[in-house]
Amino acid sequence: MLSNVLIVGGGLAAQRAAETLRARDHRGPIRIVCAEPCAPYDRPPLSKELTATGFRPPSWYAENEVELLLGRRAAGLDLAGRRVITDDGSLSYDSLIVATGAHPRRLPGLAGRPNVFELRSVADAVALRSVLVPGARLAIVGAGFVGQEVAATARGLGVDVTLIEAADVPLAHVLGPRLGGWFAELHRAEGVRVELGAGVETALPAVAGAPVRSLVLADGRSLEVDAVLVAIGVVPETRWLAGTPLAGGVVVDAGARTVVPHVLAGGDVVRGCEHWEPAARLGAAAARSILGLPVAPAPPESFWSDQYGLRIHLVGSAVGADAIEFDGAGRSFAAALHRRGALVGALLVDRPRELPVWRRRLADALSQPERNAA
């Protein structure tokens, strides 16, 4: 059956879906339609290295008969007609994979200023990189992983960096106060000013479209800046799904199926899917579901961050952990996270070879909840 698969979006989930379809002998057309002008690329290096490289050499797409429709933005979805409306005509499908990712949250007063940046695309990374010269004063609003990685990269380029975070501890909602505090100290030791419990009250001059010269914080202090990065999280890109049951949020099962027949989804557009591994997994799962193949259960999820030459891994979850057991200290440790006596996750700093060990321990713990929940 030569079913016609349309993939909207050009990130990791889209790439993995296309690859899995071809690897498992899908012979029908595969089209990837993407608003960005370049072939699919991997996003983690954007904040780690301020660059990006394509997943595959450009020739791969022609060799595998995956058609790239670049620079075309999805504008609507006609479920009854099984077609996607783009800014340059409509595209029909038998199966649709929604993989439009997410767009950065913006701050009123800072949007539209020439020296205010966000970091989501390779174009964003190139623009930001161009202003990170030695001695430049960069304020980063938001001390999540993206903000922290850029802070580390910018320090390496000789930039004067201030991290501004609304919460009292960075990453508190992900790692809890104790481990989050370790990250604040890491950046301070590397010469970053870390302002916690802080927010931007005003950007001066308060003239729309003018470069920002200083940020006034909520406590009245003023911070002179040459550039500002806003890194306060992302919002799933569902605007083009208005009028469909997916408009309020895209939810999928393990096989990447949405509530709408013939519509699957993967990557950051999916609620609760905000890291590299689940994006890759759901992209492949979408392809397998289209082909009628089984989808294997996922091992415990991990993600990584690179800062100041340290490889940092979180496997499992730190949310709700009530006890932390440290092995090591300083800039090389494994922190085992427990909840009610059961292992729920581990944060590894400069312990890359221990990741598989902890992932297996966690898989074992999760497969025996009744024994460990005592």
Added chain:
Amino acid sequence: MTLLPRVDEFSCCGHGDCAAIAPNVFRVDEIAVVTGPGPDDQVLEAARACPAMAIEVTDAETGEPVDL
């Protein structure tokens, strides 16, 4: 030993889970490489554990891909 693993070099992130599970089959430097054959159960476990889903497994007798 009828299952043959293959690491997709573009997908591998070098996490090292495969080599921890099947040290005689995989070696991980920057990315994983297959160094030799190994027990089928280890090959399957390693492929299933790969966080990047970068390991494909083929049945050497039939030449067919194996579902993980």
